[in-house]
Each structure stands twice: as C-alpha cells, then as structure tokens.
C-alpha cells in the first residue's frame with residue numbers, strides 16, 4: 001500500500017473523531033458518521049449502528 005493512501009485514511013479517521021466530538025451520531029461498530037459514511041453509503045438502523053454493520 002502506498003504511503004499517500006495511508007495518510008488519507010488517517011486524516012479521514014481524524015475527521016470522524018472530530019465529528020463524534022461535536023455530538024453527531026457515530027456507528028459503534030465501524031465508527032462511521034453522518035458526514036463520513038461507509039464506502040457505498042449507509043444509513044442508521046439504530047441510534048449508533050449503521051446499515052453497513054447491521055447486516056453482518
């Protein structure tokens with residue numbers, strides 16, 4: 001995996017943490033949020049569980 005891609009993932013995770021700190025919904029399983037959904041998109045099936053994780 002190239003370094004640029006790793007840096008991008010790190011930045012995305014940081015944004016997710018910032019988003020959670022503001023009080024937005026956050027998936028308890030994968031950590032996705034309203035603004036940073038799973039790849040392909042997801043929606044809330046519970047207050048803190050997204051559709052991407054609910055099917056697993």
Ligand SMILES: [Zn+2]
Pocket residue numbers: 027028029030031032049050051052053
């Ligand atoms: Zn999830």
Ligand SMILES: [Zn+2]
Pocket residue numbers: 027030032033037038041042043050051052053
């Ligand atoms: Zn999700």
